[in-house]
Amino acid sequence: MPPKRTTTGLSLPEAKGVTYDESEMALFHAKLSYHSTIDERMASKDPNLASICEHQARILERWEALKQRQKELAERGHGLPPAERSQLAQYEWRYKRLEELAKKPAEKKN
Structure with missing residues (x-):
């Protein structure tokens, strides 16, 4: 038996063509x-x-x-140049390394 709807008249659109962008999610988590x-x-x-x-x-x-430049280029049917793609990956790596440093307990001076 299908579950009953609690709200009438409201429906969510079907997810068609939705893609998961790992880089976009990494940026979102970094900002958060x-x-x-x-x-x-x-x-x-x-x-x-x-x-x-x-x-x-x-x-x-x-x-x-x-990321904004990447979206604009994608709308025109182009992609990021290899150097910028590499740079995009480096931003995530750099942010994570800085976060690790920030979470690392400060060394005590003797």
């Missing part, structure tokens, strides 16, 4: 991570965390701009 931690990290007054946050912000800005 950045925005959820920026206030706490900047309030800590740790110069290393502040520097990491500044670098992450620049990476996200460039990453987002390159």
